[in-house]
Amino acid sequence: MLSKNQLKHLTSLHLKKYRELYGEFVAEGEKSVTELLESTFEVKELFASDTWLQDNATLVNKHRIKVQEITPDDLARISTLITPNKVVAVAAIPKKPEPSADMFSDLILALDNIRDPGNLGTIIRTADWFGIRHIVCSPGCVDAYNPKVVQSSMGSITRTNLNYIELSEFILSAPAGMDTYGCLLDGRNIHAIPLKSPAIIIIGNESNGISEALLPLITERLRIPSFSTGYENRGQAESLNASLANAIICYEFRRRQTTN
Amino acid sequence: MLSKNQLKHLTSLHLKKYRELYGEFVAEGEKSVTELLESTFEVKELFASDTWLQDNATLVNKHRIKVQEITPDDLARISTLITPNKVVAVAAIPKKPEPSADMFSDLILALDNIRDPGNLGTIIRTADWFGIRHIVCSPGCVDAYNPKVVQSSMGSITRTNLNYIELSEFILSAPAGMDTYGCLLDGRNIHAIPLKSPAIIIIGNESNGISEALLPLITERLRIPSFSTGYENRGQAESLNASLANAIICYEFRRRQTTN
Numbered sequence: 118m119l120s121k122n123q124l125k126h127l128t129s130l131h132l133k134k135y136r137e138l139y140g141e142f143v144a145e146g147e148k149s150v151t152e153l154l155e156s157t158f159e160v161k162e163l164f165a166s167d168t169w170l171q172d173n174a175t176l177v178n179k180h181r182i183k184v185q186e187i188t189p190d191d192l193a194r195i196s197t198l199i200t201p202n203k204v205v206a207v208a209a210i211p212k213k214p215e216p217s218a219d220m221f222s223d224l225i226l227a228l229d230n231i232r233d234p235g236n237l238g239t240i241i242r243t244a245d246w247f248g249i250r251h252i253v254c255s256p257g258c259v260d261a262y263n264p265k266v267v268q269s270s271m272g273s274i275t276r277t278n279l280n281y282i283e284l285s286e287f288i289l290s291a292p293a294g295m296d297t298y299g300c301l302l303d304g305r306n307i308h309a310i311p312l313k314s315p316a317i318i319i320i321g322n323e324s325n326g327i328s329e330a331l332l333p334l335i336t337e338r339l340r341i342p343s344f345s346t347g348y349e350n351r352g353q354a355e356s357l358n359a360s361l362a363n364a365i366i367c368y369e370f371r372r373r374q375t376t377n
Numbered sequence: 378m379l380s381k382n383q384l385k386h387l388t389s390l391h392l393k394k395y396r397e398l399y400g401e402f403v404a405e406g407e408k409s410v411t412e413l414l415e416s417t418f419e420v421k422e423l424f425a426s427d428t429w430l431q432d433n434a435t436l437v438n439k440h441r442i443k444v445q446e447i448t449p450d451d452l453a454r455i456s457t458l459i460t461p462n463k464v465v466a467v468a469a470i471p472k473k474p475e476p477s478a479d480m481f482s483d484l485i486l487a488l489d490n491i492r493d494p495g496n497l498g499t500i501i502r503t504a505d506w507f508g509i510r511h512i513v514c515s516p517g518c519v520d521a522y523n524p525k526v527v528q529s530s531m532g533s534i535t536r537t538n539l540n541y542i543e544l545s546e547f548i549l550s551a552p553a554g555m556d557t558y559g560c561l562l563d564g565r566n567i568h569a570i571p572l573k574s575p576a577i578i579i580i581g582n583e584s585n586g587i588s589e590a591l592l593p594l595i596t597e598r599l600r601i602p603s604f605s606t607g608y609e610n611r612g613q614a615e616s617l618n619a620s621l622a623n624a625i626i627c628y629e630f631r632r633r634q635t636t637n
Contacts, residue, residue: 368601
């Protein structure tokens with residue numbers, strides 16, 4: 118049974134203000150929690166159903182985590198998920214590493230005001246899939262420790278170095294000669310241009326694309342070609358969403374590195 | 378002001394059963410409604426706020442659509458969107474064209490039990506972006522006229538030919554020699570294999586991948602290579618989600634067609 122104070126504390130972590138105050142965040146769902154336990158993150162406590170605890174006794178013992186068994190009703194109270202959840206973890210938000218010179222040895226994603234938690238989680242997961250370890254978020258991006266970001270990253274957040282910093286400042290701090298790529302409607306067909314690595318790749322906001330202020334910092338404007346034909350005069354698709362564009366760009370950079 | 382009967386009818390269209398009974402669906406949000414009006418779909422009626430009507434008088438007159446002005450409260454009642462909505466359209470579900478021989482002249486997406494409305498909408502939008510006009514859905518896929526699918530397709534549903542049919546039956550009806558591609562963990566690196574077009578591309582379910590029964594029908598098993606290194610022994614990303622995998626595969630097929 119959760120006490121009133123526990124309930125209050127756990128639900129407060131749904132808000133950025135309290136996550137910053139306590140230096141803690143929550144991870145929900147079996148996949149996220151399992152990945153968190155296997156990571157270098159400090160897990161402080163688990164709240165789980167009896168069935169989850171029975172099924173995961175070995176895992177819990179291995180990590181010697183404080184555990185409290187709670188009812189499905191209490192789980193529903195502290196969860197942001199729509200489908201019934203079996204386990205919630207409270208973990209410490211890791212210290213954000215200062216941007217350092219060695220991060221410039223590979224591709225870096227620079228996210229410009231990504232607002233949707235599902236998109237940010239998906240972008241983190243995609244970066245992990247393509248072995249991109251450094252993500253720099255503008256201060257206008259949704260907080261990476263938002264429960265929905267954590268959940269949709271499906272554990273990849275534990276393997277990604279995330280910084281929040283003004284992107285213009287960050288881009289200007291990169292070594293001389295390092296390219297900055299951005300996806301723009303008037304960009305050049307990505308098929309036709311050289312993709313150099315290391316580089317910074319800017320992913321723009323879901324509705325407004327890349328901020329005006331960053332445009333002069335882009336050294337290569339690229340575009341994912343559309344084949345939308347607008348047949349029968351019926352209009353055509355105007356854009357790919359931010360997380361799809363990100364996936365295709367990451368894919369294409371890695372493809373060139375391995376096959377060229 | 379909406380009458381009780383109107384309210385009942387409009388909210389009933391959130392359910393597949395009633396969409397099939399009435400042969401109607403709802404589209405919500407400005408982008409979806411505008412695209413619908415510009416399409417060949419039969420729009421039966423609009424329900425809109427006074428500000429939307431003022432801003433879109435020309436559009437409404439051009440299409441001579443029956444319009445009812447309703448209050449923000451009534452709009453919230455008939456909408457499935459979380460953010461406040463300005464306009465809802467009721468449209469006729471188009472007759473599903475029988476699969477015909479000429480659909481086999483280009484790439485075809487075959488969706489195997491895609492359950493999440495957001496994923497199906499995104500896949501429809503991506504197909505439109507890459508000029509893929511035919512999508513075949515297994516009967517286990519979410520209904521394409523679900524309001525969330527319509528909304529997340531952002532108008533692309535009006536430019537896509539969608540059929541619901543057993544995929545094994547469909548694949549067996551394809552012309553002899555036509556390849557069927559499927560993304561599988563033990564597939565060959567997509568970089569290394571020829572991608573022929575026309576072809577059928579199977580996209581598997583979000584959790585379970587491609588159905589057992591379809592595996593023997595796949596002529597080319599492919600895999601999107603991961604660069605997830607599991608550094609510091611911290612595990613690695615296990616998969617890309619269905620809509621991202623779909624986007625990368627569509628991108629790669631079109632890239633080969635244009636640059637090889």
